[in-house]
Structure formats: C-alpha cells, structure tokens
Amino acid sequence: MSKATTPPGFGFGEDEEMLRDLARKFLDEKLPVEALRKLVAEAPEPVYDHGQRPPWAPGLWKQIVELGWAGLAVEEADGGAGISMAGIAGLVEEVGRHALPSPLISTLSAALVLRSAASAPGREQLRRIALGTTAALAITPASGSWEPGDCGITGTRQGDGYLLNGSAHFVQDAFKADFFVGTARVDDELLLFALPSEAEGVSLEQDHIHDLTRDQGTLRLSDVRLSAKDVVSPNGEEVLQRAWPGLLVLVSADLCGTSEWQLQTTVEYAKNRKQFDHPLGFFQAVKHPLVNAMVEIDRARSLLYHAACCIDMGSPESLEAACMAKSAASDAGAFISDRSVQLHGGIGFTWECDVHIYFKRSMHNQALLGDGVHQRRKLADRLIGPIGATVENETA
Amino acid sequence: MSAPHLSPEHAEFHEYARRWLDENAPPPAPERLPLSPIEVMTVGQRDYLQDWQGRCYEAGLIGCDYPVEYGGRGHQGFQSIANQALGKARVPFMINVVGLNMAAPTILHHGSEEQKKKFIPGALSGSEIWCQGFSEPGAGSDMANQQTQAIPQGDNWIVNGHKVWTSLGHFAQWMILITRTSKHHKYDGLTYFLAPIEGHPGVTVRPLVKITGESGFNEVLFEDAVIPDSCRLDAVGKGWTVAMTTLTYERGAAESAGGGSGEAARPTQRLINLARETQRNGVCAADDPVTRDALMQRAIVAEGLAQNARRARVPALCDHPMRLPLQQKLVGSELSQHNARLGVQIAGAHSMLYKLDSSAPSQGYWPLAYMNSYGHTIAAGTNEIQRNILGERVLGLAKSK
Ligand SMILES: Cc1cc2nc3c(=O)[nH]c(=O)nc-3n(C[C@H](O)[C@H](O)[C@H](O)COP(=O)(O)OP(=O)(O)OC[C@H]3O[C@@H](n4cnc5c(N)ncnc54)[C@H](O)[C@@H]3O)c2cc1C
Numbered sequence: 001m002s003k004a005t006t007p008p009g010f011g012f013g014e015d016e017e018m019l020r021d022l023a024r025k026f027l028d029e030k031l032p033v034e035a036l037r038k039l040v041a042e043a044p045e046p047v048y049d050h051g052q053r054p055p056w057a058p059g060l061w062k063q064i065v066e067l068g069w070a071g072l073a074v075e076e077a078d079g080g081a082g083i084s085m086a087g088i089a090g091l092v093e094e095v096g097r098h099a100l101p102s103p104l105i106s107t108l109s110a111a112l113v114l115r116s117a118a119s120a121p122g123r124e125q126l127r128r129i130a131l132g133t134t135a136a137l138a139i140t141p142a143s144g145s146w147e148p149g150d151c152g153i154t155g156t157r158q159g160d161g162y163l164l165n166g167s168a169h170f171v172q173d174a175f176k177a178d179f180f181v182g183t184a185r186v187d188d189e190l191l192l193f194a195l196p197s198e199a200e201g202v203s204l205e206q207d208h209i210h211d212l213t214r215d216q217g218t219l220r221l222s223d224v225r226l227s228a229k230d231v232v233s234p235n236g237e238e239v240l241q242r243a244w245p246g247l248l249v250l251v252s253a254d255l256c257g258t259s260e261w262q263l264q265t266t267v268e269y270a271k272n273r274k275q276f277d278h279p280l281g282f283f284q285a286v287k288h289p290l291v292n293a294m295v296e297i298d299r300a301r302s303l304l305y306h307a308a309c310c311i312d313m314g315s316p317e318s319l320e321a322a323c324m325a326k327s328a329a330s331d332a333g334a335f336i337s338d339r340s341v342q343l344h345g346g347i348g349f350t351w352e353c354d355v356h357i358y359f360k361r362s363m364h365n366q367a368l369l370g371d372g373v374h375q376r377r378k379l380a381d382r383l384i385g386p387i388g389a390t391v392e393n394e395t396a
Numbered sequence: 397m398s399a400p401h402l403s404p405e406h407a408e409f410h411e412y413a414r415r416w417l418d419e420n421a422p423p424p425a426p427e428r429l430p431l432s433p434i435e436v437m438t439v440g441q442r443d444y445l446q447d448w449q450g451r452c453y454e455a456g457l458i459g460c461d462y463p464v465e466y467g468g469r470g471h472q473g474f475q476s477i478a479n480q481a482l483g484k485a486r487v488p489f490m491i492n493v494v495g496l497n498m499a500a501p502t503i504l505h506h507g508s509e510e511q512k513k514k515f516i517p518g519a520l521s522g523s524e525i526w527c528q529g530f531s532e533p534g535a536g537s538d539m540a541n542q543q544t545q546a547i548p549q550g551d552n553w554i555v556n557g558h559k560v561w562t563s564l565g566h567f568a569q570w571m572i573l574i575t576r577t578s579k580h581h582k583y584d585g586l587t588y589f590l591a592p593i594e595g596h597p598g599v600t601v602r603p604l605v606k607i608t609g610e611s612g613f614n615e616v617l618f619e620d621a622v623i624p625d626s627c628r629l630d631a632v633g634k635g636w637t638v639a640m641t642t643l644t645y646e647r648g649a650a651e652s653a654g655g656g657s658g659e660a661a662r663p664t665q666r667l668i669n670l671a672r673e674t675q676r677n678g679v680c681a682a683d684d685p686v687t688r689d690a691l692m693q694r695a696i697v698a699e700g701l702a703q704n705a706r707r708a709r710v711p712a713l714c715d716h717p718m719r720l721p722l723q724q725k726l727v728g729s730e731l732s733q734h735n736a737r738l739g740v741q742i743a744g745a746h747s748m749l750y751k752l753d754s755s756a757p758s759q760g761y762w763p764l765a766y767m768n769s770y771g772h773t774i775a776a777g778t779n780e781i782q783r784n785i786l787g788e789r790v791l792g793l794a795k796s797k
Pocket of ligand 1: 284434527528529530531533535536537538560561562563564613770771772774775776777778779780781784796797
C-alpha cells in the first residue's frame with residue numbers, strides 16, 4: 001500500500017466540522033439530558049426488574065435518517081454521504097456526548113463491514129442502509145471472543161445457497177435492526193452474510209444489560225436458508241479484519257463523547273457545590289484527578305482522529321492506531337466514570353443523578369470489542385511480535 | 397509518520413533541513429553527553445555542544461522565524477519544521493536552552509530595540525550561554541515571593557540575593573533575573589533584568605550536586621553586584637508580567653526559537669529492545685504479558701502526545717485553546733519518567749548497576765535516566781503546579797492558592 005501524505009488537521013475540514021456542529025445543535029435541542037432521563041431512566045423497575053427492553057425514540061430516529069446520518073458510511077455511488085472516517089468520528093462523539101439510544105452505531109458498523117466486502121450483494125445492502133434500513137453485526141460467539149473469525153454459526157451448503165445453524169451473541173441494538181450482517185463457518189471459510197430479521201428460522205433473545213441506552217440480544221438461527229444472493233463475501237475474515245479499525249473508531253468516538261460529558265458535568269458540580277466554605281474544585285484531591293481525566297480524554301481524542309485519518313488514508317498503520325485509540329478511550333472512560341460518581345458524593349450514587357446513565361453506557365463501551373488490556377495485547381503482537389517469537393525475530 | 401501538508405516553500409525548507417542534518421551530523425562526542433542541556437557538566441561537553449548549536453545556527457535551523465536585524469532569518473513557520481527535523485534526526489540537543497526558549501522570546505516581546513540587537517543573536521547562535529535566576533530558597537512554586545533585592549543607584553542597580561537551582565549557571569554569560577524592587581506589592585514589586593554573570597564582580601556561582609551524584613545546576617549569590625539600568629527588561633514593577641512570558645515559552649506552550657530533542661527518536665523502541673535482550677527467570681522479558689502490557693501503555697502515551705501536538709493545530713478539534721498546549725510539559729515529563737522507570741523494572745537485577753559498572757545495561761542509562769527524570773517533573777513549575785494551572789485556567793475550577 002502506498003504511504004499517502006497526511007492531510008492537515010486529520011482531514012477534519014469544513015464539511016466535517018459543519019456536520020459535527022449540526023449534530024451537536026440537533027441533539028442539544030432534541031435530547032437534552034432531562035429528555036434523555038425521561039426517555040430511558042424514569043424508573044429502574046421496567047428494565048431491571050421486569051425485563052422490558054430499554055426504550056428509545058423511533059420518532060427521533062426517523063429525523064436522524066432524514067438528516068442522512070444512517071448513510072454516512074455508505075459511498076455516494078450507493079446513495080450515502082460517503083463522509084470520511086474523521087467526519088464520522090466527529091459525529092459519533094456527539095452521539096456519545098448525548099448518550100443517544102439509536103441503531104446508528106450498529107448500522108454504521110454494519111455499513112463499514114459491508115463496504116469492506118466491496119461486493120455486489122454488499123452494495124445492494126448498503127443502498128438499503130442509505131434509505132434508512134437499520135442493521136447490526138452478528139459476529140460474536142457465546143464466549144465473547146473479539147477475534148474476527150471466531151463465530152458461533154455454522155453453514156452447510158445446500159443447492160447454490162447455505163443452511164445456517166447456531167447463534168451470534170452480544171448483538172448490539174439487535175431489536176432495532178431490520179437485518180443482520182453475520183458470519184458463519186463453512187468448512188475452512190468464513191462466510192459473511194446478510195439476513196433479514198424476519199427470515200424464517202431466525203429468533204432473537206433479549207440480553208438483560210445494565211446500559212439503559214441500547215438493547216442487546218442473542219441471534220439464534222435454526223435451519224435458516226441463505227440464498228446465494230445474500231452471501232456478501234466468502235472471505236469474511238479478511239473483510240472483518242479490514243473493517244476492524246473502523247469498528248474500533250466508532251466505539252472509541254462514542255467513549256470520547258461520553259467521557260467529555262462526564263468531565264464537564266463533574267467540573268460543573270465541583271464549581272457549584274461548596275463544602276468547608278469552598279467550592280469542591282478548590283481542593284486538589286478533587287481538582288487534580290479531574291485534570292488527570294482531561295489529560296486521558298485528550299490523549300484518547302487525539303488518538304481517535306489519528307486512527308480515523310489513518311483509515312481514510314488507507315494507511316497500513318490503521319489497526320495499530322485504532323487499537324491505541326480504543327485502549328486510551330476505554331481507560332479514559334473508566335477513569336472519568338469512576339471520578340464522576342465519586343466526586344458527586346452521595347447524590348452521585350443515586351438513580352436520581354444523571355451520571356449513572358453515562359457511567360453505564362461508558363462501561364458497556366469499554367468492554368465492547370475489547371477493553372484496554374485486550375487492545376494492548378493485540379498491539380503488542382504487532383509492535384513486539386507474538387509471544388515466543390522474539391528469538392526468531394532477532395535472528396531473522 | 398509522513399510529512400505534514402506543507403506549502404512549496406515550507407516543503408523545500410523541510411527537505412533542506414532534513415538533508416542538511418543528514419549530511420552534517422556531528423562527529424561522536426569526545427566524552428559521554430548528558431541526557432539534556434540542564435545536565436551539561438564539563439567544558440568538553442560544553443564546547444562540543446556549543447559548536448554544534450553554532451553550526452545549526454549558521455545552517456539556518458535556529459532562529460528561522462526571528463527578524464533578520466536580530467540575527468534571525470525572517471521566515472514564518474520555518475522553526476517548527478526545523479524543530480521537527482532536529483527532533484527526528486539523531487543529533488545532539490541545543491545547549492543554550494535558556495537562551496533559545498526563554499531569554500530570546502522574552503526579549504523579543506519586551507526588549508528595547510537596542511536590547512534585541514545586543515542579546516538575541518548570541519542567544520540564537522549559542523555563543524552566549526544564558527541561565528535563569530527565578531528560584532530562590534523561599535521562592536519556588538510560590539515564585540512571586542522573591543527576596544533578591546535591587547536598589548537603584550544612579551544609572552545602576554545594586555543587587556543582593558540568593559538564587560538556587562540555576563541550570564547552566566556555571567557556563568553562563570547572562571542570566572534572566574527576577575528581583576524585588578518594592579516590598580509593598582507582591583506581584584507589582586518585581587523587576588526583570590538581563591544580568592551579566594561570568595566574571596562579574598559581586599556574582600558567585602557555586603555548583604549544587606544532584607541525586608545522581610552529578611552537578612548541573614548551581615546556586616548564584618549576588619553581593620552588592622552592580623547592574624546597569626540598560627540591562628533592565630521592560631518597566632520597573634513589570635517583572636511578573638515579563639516572567640509570565642518566559643514561563644509560557646519554558647513550558648512549551650508556545651513555539652520556541654529552536655532545538656532538537658537529542659533523545660532517541662522512539663523511546664518505546666529502545667524499551668522494546670531492552671526487553672528483547674533481557675532474560676528474567678529464564679523467560680525473555682519481551683514474552684512476559686505484564687511487561688508487554690506496560691510497554692504498550694508507554695507506546696500509547698507517546699503516540700498520544702505526538703497526536704496531541706497535531707490536534708493542537710486543528711481549532712475545530714480543540715474545545716479550549718490552551719487545553720492541549722498547557723498539558724505538554726506535564727505529560728512529556730511524566731512520559732519520560734515512566735519510560736525510565738519501566739526500563740529499570742525490565743533490567744531487573746542489572747538495574748542496580750550504575751555508570752561505572754561495565755555490566756550495566758547501556759552504561760547505567762536506566763537508573764540514571766530515572767533519577768534525572770525528577771528534574772523535569774520538578775523544574776519549570778512542578779507537575780502539581782501544572783495540574784493547578786490546568787484545573788483553574790482550562791477547567792475553570794476554584795483557585796487552590
Ligand atoms: C533540575 C532542575 C533544574 C532547575 N533549573 C532552574 C533554573 O535554571 N532556574 C530557576 O530559576 N529554577 C530552576 N529550577 C527550580 C524549579 O523551578 C523549582 O524547583 C520548582 O519551581 C519548585 O520549587 P521548590 O523547589 O521550591 O519546591 P516547593 O515549591 O517547595 O514544592 C515542594 C513540593 O510541594 C508541592 N507544592 C508546592 N506548592 C504547591 C501547591 N500550591 N499545590 C500543590 N503542591 C504544591 C510541589 O509540587 C512540590 O512537590 C530547577 C529545578 C530542577 C529540579
């Protein structure tokens with residue numbers, strides 16, 4: 001791959017800035033934190049005790065589709081906006097900042113994978129996404145392994161199609177998806193397929209999660225017929241590997257957004273709440289950790305745009321950059337989540353205070369696609385070499 | 397990383413700087429060089445480094461953006477390119493760190509025409525070494541608590557006082573000096589001087605010894621030293637404002653007059669190499685999962701710092717203009733400290749061996765670098781003070797005092 005020159009400002013230009021600012025304004029207006037709380041956290045019982053699905057706002061989603069966000073990752077030729085990854089990162093930061101419950105990130109994720117397949121059936125699905133059809137990735141086995149290639153669905157050939165059996169787990173916003181982009185093991189190949197949620201033999205089981213701003217489910221396939229036209233790629237593993245940095249960028253961007261909200265909200269509290277005749281922020285045991293959180297968030301954010309820019313440039317360093325971004329974003333998220341509850345004191349420990357909504361969304365995202373330790377393990381394999389390979393490396 | 401997007405003129409200069417450094421790398425130093433300019437101890441080191449800075453200056457890599465009449469090259473936006481090239485090339489650092497990064501920009505902002513012509517060229521070329529006389533026994537973090545007195549007498553000032561931790565004082569011709577000229581106002585009672593040091597009557601420079609056993613900084617005593625009024629920078633009583641200009645440059649929050657890093661370009665790579673060469677409990681340290689995780693944490697912080705510098709130039713991605721610049725010193729010094737500490741950990745039993753021991757990994761580099769790293773977390777405003785500044789100026793939290 002040719003090493004392209006780095007564009008100024010990570011390629012975050014006027015268009016990207018406009019999109020981001022528009023998103024911020026739109027979400028500020030449509031989903032201020034009071035509205036978010038009313039939507040997803042009026043009371044704990046429905047979701048936590050009675051097992052109801054976390055509510056979302058389909059009406060708001062309709063407006064979002066009209067704004068064209070669903071098709072951001074779809075190329076213009078297929079009816080999308082074809083915006084750069086840097087631009088998408090900017091928008092998703094706003095989505096995280098507002099803890100928006102929606103099928104946006106799952107649909108963007110599916111679109112990135114379909115795009116990476118660069119196939120006719122894939123493009124067909126991308127055109128549907130651009131029109132507002134929602135999708136989710138169904139690629140994770142029951143073990144929770146994040147290795148692209150590990151999967152819990154098997155396929156057997158039947159005519160010119162396949163018969164699929166098995167399950168995909170940890171499917172994000174599964175109950176909002178019109179179709180799934182999944183993987184199935186067929187002999188030595190990993191098949192990438194697209195499957196409508198209504199297809200015969202498909203069932204969804206709800207996971208009971210702590211995050212109130214999304215749903216999650218297990219997709220079960222029992223003798224599901226897959227026709228040849230729904231095979232997106234026979235090289236699913238390669239396709240996923242190529243798309244992986246983009247998937248990491250999406251979750252990292254959401255984390256940067258939630259983290260910044262948590263920081264600013266906690267700073268505001270530390271300015272207003274007084275104890276011992278001083279605002280809390282006067283005390284360095286409050287001030288310094290908030291500065292440390294800011295430093296971590298800024299590191300994550302810079303690495304986020306670096307990773308996005310690498311992807312846009314087709315750089316061979318994309319995966320390394322994205323692992324770094326996800327590691328930094330997960331750790332920054334964990335740290336500011338911790339401080340946001342602690343520094344609010346007793347009120348921060350209550351359902352009444354907004355911080356728990358973000359705490360949970362962040363905690364969910366920290367684990368999603370692998371936490372910091374997981375990213376660093378992958379990174380080490382690339383920057384140091386796999387464990388046990390050191391001696392060979394040196395003599396080579 | 398690939399070259400940033402540059403105008404043709406800047407791209408040409410980038411190419412020139414890269415090529416010049418490639419072709420003009422200095423010969424190996426006659427004696428071991430210290431890790432940074434604030435640790436230069438011997439005349440041999442000084443001469444070697446002064447010569448190198450002089451050659452870089454002649455080549456136009458230093459003072460690029462300074463006006464021609466003050467010894468610069470009169471360009472715009474060249475210095476950051478030169479600095480990047482110097483940082484990437486494995487060449488020595490600039491010895492005149494106080495002259496370049498503190499004295500020259502402060503004089504450019506606050507100096508008279510005469511002062512700019514007299515002082516800036518020598519600071520840029522390194523022919524005149526500068527030191528900084530801000531700290532005193534009673535004025536550290538609380539820098540405004542200055543007790544060194546300057547009393548006017550005709551066209552002169554009579555200075556009495558005690559400065560400490562004066563890096564490079566033992567080689568300096570000049571000092572940027574803060575004095576108290578009024579006891580009635582803590583901040584408005586300060587005045588800033590460009591004070592002669594070497595061989596000046598009434599000025600005594602005495603070395604102080606660091607935890608490493610090396611010297612590098614000094615205490616400087618002023619006993620009825622006579623300093624002409626022409627050496628006063630800006631107005632009487634404006635010393636605090638002038639000092640703030642100096643600190644902005646010292647802490648890296650503004651582009652300086654020039655300088656290379658001297659550090660190995662990729663510190664993480666150096667640590668990885670150490671891990672590959674080190675056996676611990678019969679296992680290669682590079683295969684130990686805990687060590688691998690620690691190494692990757694370092695790599696991520698290092699890359700994050702580099703990308704912060706890049707993002708700082710994109711206003712659309714910065715919520716507050718000073719948010720990233722003010723983190724530079726804090727994050728950079730702690731990165732070096734944690735890197736050195738990890739090196740010590742990886743070296744294990746061998747990290748106990750110090751400079752003189754022929755079995756010490758990299759001639760004792762790791763323990764030496766770790767000990768020296770505290771110089772950078774303490775100097776230029778301790779990192780605790782940096783956190784106060786960030787919390788107050790950027791986050792808007794109540795002042796801690
Ligand atoms: C290697 C080295 C080189 C130096 N070179 C120079 C030089 O060339 N010229 C010069 O003028 N000075 C120089 N200094 C001095 C340096 O600027 C001071 O050491 C520094 O500002 C701290 O002052 P202090 O040593 O008096 O420590 P103190 O101010 O006494 O601080 C002691 C400890 O208390 C903490 N502390 C103090 N106040 C607060 C607060 N408000 N909130 C939280 N924590 C606080 C500090 O962070 C520190 O950990 C150098 C120092 C070093 C280590």
